[in-house]
Structure formats: structure tokens, C-alpha cells
Amino acid sequence: MRGMSNDDTQFDLPSESGTTETKYARKKVAAIEAAAQAFAEKGFHGATTHDIAAEMGIKQGSLYYYFKSKEQALQEVCEYGFENYVQQMEKICAKAQPFEAKMQMIITSHLTTYRQKNNAMKVHNDQRLYLPKERRQRxxxxxxxxxxxxxxxxxxxxxxxxxxxxxxTHFVAYSIIGMCNSWGAYLVRDESLDLFDTIQQCADLVLRGVLN
Amino acid sequence: MRGMSNDDTQFDLPSESGTTETKYARKKVAAIEAAAQAFAEKGFHGATTHDIAAEMGIKQGSLYYYFKSKEQALQEVCEYGFENYVQQMEKICAKAQPFEAKMQMIITSHLTTYRQKNNAMKVHNDQRLYLPKERRQRxxxxxxxxxxxxxxxxxxxxxxxxxxxxxxTHFVAYSIIGMCNSWGAYLVRDESLDLFDTIQQCADLVLRGVLN
DNA sequence: GATTTTTTCTATAGGGTTATAGATTATTTT
DNA sequence: AAAATAATCTATAACCCTATAGAAAAAATC
Structure with a gap:
């Protein structure tokens, strides 16, 4: 048996062999992504552990080698989707840049993340409230x-x-997040939507509004 | 048996008696609202027909007197939540008003609807994609x-x-809708949020942006 | 290549869910 | 108040779902 840390997210310490990652760690990420895909498509309650397993090419029961429960899978998907997104924000804010450039970068980061980790981000936004409060702490x-x-x-x-x-500022921050999330959802749903164009338009609207 | 029009939403023709509405029609609305409540809280797949029935004070099986299926319940909730919202928009747009006043009214209408029919609107926004395409036509x-x-x-x-x-204009329209929806969701979650203040802030941001 | 460890599989217990059928109670009509 | 209609109930068939246990296969280690 493996990873019985019992508590939580156990990305084993880098092993000695070639790629620094265990086979387990790699497959665990695949599991998270499979879950993200399933949850994004059908919602937390609508997707089954069978769906997730099928996506990975394993059997339903085997999934429990990677997650202790379906709920934990949701938690890990959400954290996975949100974590490096926040990290990126940290990097952006650390740099000294004029306001407009920063705002541009923030929006770019937000929307780009959607295009890349679309499933996990979408799940974080749409499904995280189905987690009990304890699991939403982080x-x-x-x-x-x-x-x-x-x-x-x-x-x-x-x-x-x-x-x-x-x-x-409090209000405006919420508004920007809301607008970006809604555009993010469109970007996920409609592959043909141009990312760069969307970013420009968002930034322009936030900065200048519509009035003459 | 009643309302076996087999096809769909059958709000019987106004009857002769006192209130213009059949007992059935009144209770049907109650059913829709109960479903809205359940779906809003637990999501379409997370809520059970038992939950909805309990909310109405009847037994699970009896619910099927009002809905042919759970899916149809979702459809009706979504339409119920969205319909008079669009109607209101129609009224606003019909009047001749200067642009800024209209925008203010549109945002007011949007956010006010959330505060009032919060559940059905929320369901429309968050759950409608779980309906098969045919049912989403309207x-x-x-x-x-x-x-x-x-x-x-x-x-x-x-x-x-x-x-x-x-x-x-296409882009800005989507943005406004997105921002209002996200504020609507906050308004539903946080009763203490001031409606009027939120409206003002939204309008101000859309019109003027943040730049000096 | 024998042993240990990791990964996956099968089978299933113990739930829970939707939708239907037919009986039953209320309410209207005549 | 008898007959007809509406509204609700009980019971159940036919599913589907999660999570676990223990066997089996694969991979790694000695």
C-alpha cells in the first residue's frame, strides 16, 4: 500500500530515479485531471466515480487507490485548479509595474489560466460550494x-x-473577478473565442468604462 | 387526472371561480418554487425529488402529479426564473430614455430580480446546462x-x-451580464449586502471604468 | 528468479433514487 | 348525497452509486 498518510495530499517526496517524480505522483495528477474533466462536464453530483475511472482507463473500484472519497477528489481538483493561479497572481503583484500594465497582466493571467487548466478552474468556480466548509478552508x-x-x-x-x-476597491475587485470568471466560462465553452481579443476588451472596459 | 396536455407547461385557462386561478395552478407555482429552492441549494443532481416534495409538505410520489420528471421540473424552474426577467427588460427598452438612465434601470432590474426570485434565477444560471439541448430551446x-x-x-x-x-457592443453586453450575474450570486448568498449600493457601484463601474 | 511492494481487478454490501401503479382521501358537480 | 374529478398516499420495481475487502496481476527490489 501507498500514500497512507491518512490526512491528505501526499505528493511523495521526489524519488531518486530519472524524472524526479514517482509513477504514483504522475498518475495521481492524471486522476485529478480526469476528475476535473468529469466534474466540469456533469457537475459533482452528476459525475460518478465510474466516469472518472473510465476517463483514466481503470475500473471504478481502483479509483480509490488515488482518492479516499469522491468528496476528496473534488477538494483536490479545486485546490489544483486554484493554487497555481494564485501563485501567478503573487508573481505579478511582486513586480513593480504601472497600474495599467498590472491590470492587463492580471486579466491575462486569469483568462489564460482558464484556457489552460480550464476544467479544474471551472470546477473550482462552479462546484466548490458542494464541499463542506471544513474542506473549503484552504x-x-x-x-x-x-x-x-x-x-x-x-x-x-x-x-x-x-x-x-x-x-x-473592495467592490471593484469583486467585479473584476466576476467579469473575468464569466468570460472564462465562455472561453471554456467556446473554443473559437479569441483569447487575446477577449483580454483586450476586458481590460479596456474595466479601465475606461463605456462613456465617452 | 389533470393537465394531461402531455406536451408541457399547462397553466390552465383561468377558471370562473373567485381568484381567476385554479387551485392546481396555484399549487403548481408552489411546486416550481419548491424545486427552485432545492435545486438552488443542492444543485440539480444533488437535490432529490424527495427534497422537493418535503419542501411542499407532500410525499415524494405525489410530486409527479405536478411534474412528469425531475428534468422537466428543472426546465420549468429555469423558464419561470428567466421569463419575467426578460419581460421586464422589454418594458425598460420600450421606453424612450437617455442611455445612462436606461443602463441604470437594466442593472436595477437584473439585481432586483435576484433578490426577489433568487432561487429560480440562480438555478437558471447555474444549472440550466444540465438540461439536454431540446429542453433549453426556449x-x-x-x-x-x-x-x-x-x-x-x-x-x-x-x-x-x-x-x-x-x-x-456584443462584448460589452456579455460583460455586463456576466458582472451582474456574479453580483446577483453574491446578493443571494449574502443577505446583508446592500442592494441599492451594489446597483450604484455596478452602474458606475460600467459607465466610467476605474481610470481617472 | 524469489520476494516484496505497488497497482489494478472483481465482487459486493449497503445505500439511495426515479418513476409508476393502484388504492385512498378530498373536493366539486350534479 | 351520489357521482365524478382532483389530489395525495403507499408500495415497489428497477435502477444506479459509493466505498470496501480480498484476490490477482505488474513492477520493483534483493
């Missing part, structure tokens, strides 16, 4: 961290006199 | 009509020289 922390970075960026914009002093 | 039509009215309004704004001529 996600909540990540979300808060993300939003705070966004608010800080806006504050910097105010300080630099680039953006209006009378905006409610 | 919803799609309604959605298109809505978006078109919004785009028209934006076009009028361009014509009146109130808003920038270089905006992509």
Missing part, C-alpha cells in the same frame, strides 16, 4: 489572498493617481 | 432576446454620442 484562504492582492493593486493605482480616488 | 431564445435588447441599448448610446463609438 480554498477560502487562497481566494482571500487573491482578492487582497487585487485590492492592493487598485490601492496602488489610487496612490499613483492613475485611478479615481472615489472607487470602492 | 431559454436560449429568451437569452438571445435579452442580449439583443441590451446590445440595442448600447447602440442607441453610441448613436446619441453618449458612449464611445469604438466599443464592441
Amino acid at each position: 480554498l477560502k484562504e487562497l481566494g482571500t489572498r487573491y482578492r487582497q492582492m487585487l485590492e492592493n493593486t487598485l490601492q496602488e493605482g489610487v496612490q499613483a493617481d492613475t485611478i479615481r480616488a472615489d472607487i470602492d | 431559454l436560449k431564445e429568451l437569452g438571445t432576446r435579452y442580449r439583443q435588447m441590451l446590445e440595442n441599448t448600447l447602440q442607441e448610446g453610441v448613436q446619441a454620442d453618449t458612449i464611445r463609438a469604438d466599443i464592441d
Whole structure:
């Protein structure tokens, strides 16, 4: 038996052999991605453990070698989808850049993530509330961290006199996230939508609004 | 037996007696609202026919007097939630009003609907894709009509020289809808959020953006 | 190549779910 | 109040689903 850390996400310490990753770790990622695919398509309750296993080419029962329960699978998918997204935000915010450039990068990062890890991100957004609160802890922390970075960026914009002093940064942060999420969902559903164009339009709308 | 029109939504012709509505029609609405509540809370697949029936105070089997299937219940909830919302939009767009006033009204209508019929609207937004395409026909039509009215309004704004001529009305329409939906979801989740304030902020952001 | 460890499989217990049928109780009509 | 219609109930068939246990196959180690 393997990975019986009993508590949680056990990406075994890098082993000695060639690729630094265990066979297990690699297959575990595949499991997470299979679950992401299934949950994204049918929703958490609509997808079955059989669907996930089939996606991986193994049998339903074997899936439990990788997840202790279906619920844990959902949790891991959500964290997987959200984690490096928040990390990217961290990198963006660390750099010293003028406000407009930063905003552009933030939106780019957000929408690009959707195009890449589309399934896991979608699952995080649409299905995470089906997790019991205990299991959402980490996600909540990540979300808060993300939003705070966004608010800080806006504050910097105010300080630099680039953006209006009378905006409610808290509110605007939520709005940007909401708009990007909704565009993200479109990007996932409609492959033909141009990513770069969408980014431009979003940034333009947020920055300048529609008025003349 | 009643309402065996076999095809669909049968809100019987107004009867003669007092209230113009049959007992059936009244209870059917209650059924739709119960389903909306259940689906909103647990999702389409997560909620059971038992949940819905319990909400109405009847037994699981009795529910099938009102819906031919769980899927049809979802369809009716979605249509119920979306229909009068689109109607309201129609009224707003019919009136001759300056662009900014109209935009304000549109956002008000959108967010107010959420606060009122929160469950059905939420279900429409989050769960409608679990319906097979055939059952989404009407919803799609309604959605298109809505978006078109919004785009028209934006076009009028361009014509009146109130808003920038270089905006992509199609894109902006989607963005507004996306942002409002995401705020709508917050309004449903957090009762303490001030409706009027949210409306103001949304309108302000869309109209003016954040830049100085 | 024998032994140990990892991975997958089969089978199943113990649930839960939808939808239907036919009986039963309420409510209207005549 | 008898007859007809509407609304609800009980019971159940026919599924589907998760999670576990123990056997079996594959891979790695000695």
C-alpha cells in the first residue's frame, strides 16, 4: 500500500530515479485531471466515480487507490485548479509595474489560466460550494489572498493617481473577478473565442468604462 | 387526472371561480418554487425529488402529479426564473430614455430580480446546462432576446454620442451580464449586502471604468 | 528468479433514487 | 348525497452509486 498518510495530499517526496517524480505522483495528477474533466462536464453530483475511472482507463473500484472519497477528489481538483493561479497572481503583484500594465497582466493571467487548466478552474468556480466548509478552508484562504492582492493593486493605482480616488476597491475587485470568471466560462465553452481579443476588451472596459 | 396536455407547461385557462386561478395552478407555482429552492441549494443532481416534495409538505410520489420528471421540473424552474426577467427588460427598452438612465434601470432590474426570485434565477444560471439541448430551446431564445435588447441599448448610446463609438457592443453586453450575474450570486448568498449600493457601484463601474 | 511492494481487478454490501401503479382521501358537480 | 374529478398516499420495481475487502496481476527490489 501507498500514500497512507491518512490526512491528505501526499505528493511523495521526489524519488531518486530519472524524472524526479514517482509513477504514483504522475498518475495521481492524471486522476485529478480526469476528475476535473468529469466534474466540469456533469457537475459533482452528476459525475460518478465510474466516469472518472473510465476517463483514466481503470475500473471504478481502483479509483480509490488515488482518492479516499469522491468528496476528496473534488477538494483536490479545486485546490489544483486554484493554487497555481494564485501563485501567478503573487508573481505579478511582486513586480513593480504601472497600474495599467498590472491590470492587463492580471486579466491575462486569469483568462489564460482558464484556457489552460480550464476544467479544474471551472470546477473550482462552479462546484466548490458542494464541499463542506471544513474542506473549503484552504480554498477560502487562497481566494482571500487573491482578492487582497487585487485590492492592493487598485490601492496602488489610487496612490499613483492613475485611478479615481472615489472607487470602492473592495467592490471593484469583486467585479473584476466576476467579469473575468464569466468570460472564462465562455472561453471554456467556446473554443473559437479569441483569447487575446477577449483580454483586450476586458481590460479596456474595466479601465475606461463605456462613456465617452 | 389533470393537465394531461402531455406536451408541457399547462397553466390552465383561468377558471370562473373567485381568484381567476385554479387551485392546481396555484399549487403548481408552489411546486416550481419548491424545486427552485432545492435545486438552488443542492444543485440539480444533488437535490432529490424527495427534497422537493418535503419542501411542499407532500410525499415524494405525489410530486409527479405536478411534474412528469425531475428534468422537466428543472426546465420549468429555469423558464419561470428567466421569463419575467426578460419581460421586464422589454418594458425598460420600450421606453424612450437617455442611455445612462436606461443602463441604470437594466442593472436595477437584473439585481432586483435576484433578490426577489433568487432561487429560480440562480438555478437558471447555474444549472440550466444540465438540461439536454431540446429542453433549453426556449431559454436560449429568451437569452438571445435579452442580449439583443441590451446590445440595442448600447447602440442607441453610441448613436446619441453618449458612449464611445469604438466599443464592441456584443462584448460589452456579455460583460455586463456576466458582472451582474456574479453580483446577483453574491446578493443571494449574502443577505446583508446592500442592494441599492451594489446597483450604484455596478452602474458606475460600467459607465466610467476605474481610470481617472 | 524469489520476494516484496505497488497497482489494478472483481465482487459486493449497503445505500439511495426515479418513476409508476393502484388504492385512498378530498373536493366539486350534479 | 351520489357521482365524478382532483389530489395525495403507499408500495415497489428497477435502477444506479459509493466505498470496501480480498484476490490477482505488474513492477520493483534483493
